[in-house]
Amino acid sequence: MAEKNEASPDWVRIALRMTPQQRDLLRRAADVAGMPVSAFVLRSACQAAQQLPIEQQPGASSLTVEFLPTFTKPARQRWESIPAHVRQRLLSNVWCGH
Helix, strand or coil, X not given: CXXXXXXXXXXXXXXXXXXXXXXXXXXXXXXXXXXXXXXXXXXXXXXXXXXXXXCCCXXXXXXXXXXXXXXXXXXXXXXXXXXXXXXXXXXXXXXXXX
């Protein structure tokens, strides 16, 4: 089976806004991976998306940091000791460029 051409009507194009530092980071990473930047970004984004508990999956009611399995027991206890409305406000103000 032949690989689809990028100009195929089945493909969708997206544009991203990023800082020059983010662009340079992606260029360097793609270069190390031996891939074009667009292929590197697409592969990385798909891998990250597959790691998240998407809402359609059973048992995942929300796409928030609370559902990611990265809390240690003490960290989870500390997080849960914060009132829910404060946790929500904290999460709405967090951005991670990693």
